[in-house]
Amino acid sequence: MAIIELVFDRAAVNPDRLHEDLAAALGAAFIGVSAGRGKVRVHVLDSLPAADRDRIGLLVAAHDPSQLTAAQQAEADRAALLERLRKPWAEWTAKDKDDVLRLMAERLLDDH
Amino acid sequence: MTWTTPKTWDADELVTATVMNTQIRDNLNALKFPPSAAHVLDESSEYTTTSTTFVDVDSTALALTITTHGGDVMVQFHGNFRNSAGDKICLDVAVDDVRVAGEDGIMAQAVGTGMSATLTFTRLITGLSAGAHTFKLQWRVVTGTATLFAGAGTVNNQVHGQFWVREVS
Secondary structure, three states: OEEEEEEOOOOOEEEEEHHHHHHHHHHEEEEEEEEEEEEEEEEEEEOOOOHHHHHHHHHHHOOOOOOOHHHHHHHHHHHHHHHHHHHHHHHOOOHHHHHHHHHHHHHHHHHH | OOOOOOOOOOOOOOOOOOHHHHHHHHHHHHOOOEEEEEEEOOOHHHHHHHHOOOOOOOOOOOOEEEOOOOOEEEEEEEEEEOOOOOOOEEEEEOOOEEEEOOOOOEEEEOOOOOOOOEEEEEEEEEEOEEEEEEEEEEEEEEEOOOEEOOOOOOOOOOOOOOEEEEOOO
């Protein structure tokens, strides 16, 4: 099966989120999405039905780049937490200590 | 610049201006100014892809066409990349829409999430016929979203990579 690309004019994109939304809508026929120079290119198998191709345009038009994926939100939350913990030890609360232990445990589990 | 196969001179052969201009002037100009094309990245937005199949990075700006004399062509690229999943980014060049390296491309390199890394390659492409050929930079990811920084204003990644091709023989 050949891969085709549908091209749309679109400047601002959150590629991770747009990829997730298109993958959920199109399934296995969706290969990926590329962006640059004011264009969004959606790569799909040529077997994708015409009705689904029309949906792609609507999804791209409705895309809100400020909406984050779960992974992006988790990373933003982690960065905010680390920023909040940049203070003298004497000012740390019990919740602060629990939070840093949780972060360290998550990192250990990720690495193994 | 027109290239003419150098002639074999005969003893007492008359050297005319026409022959000298063809054999010496034109051929030296052809060597001095070989078929060549280049693009420096300086765009309004960075390039991204989530495609797990090779696709053009930019089928206009990073598609270079030269008309060769049938010689070998050198292709070079360097740019700064990031991958949101810390996984591999694969690069290749398609000549007239056929990838030169096949499989996973010319190179496959994991690039971290919180950093950027320079990926670069030089490739000598042989066996091309004389005539016009189009060279396109292509990429894919194993997982994640790849970003190619193109001078679009990302803090500390306001860099300008380059893609160029030149006939070298």
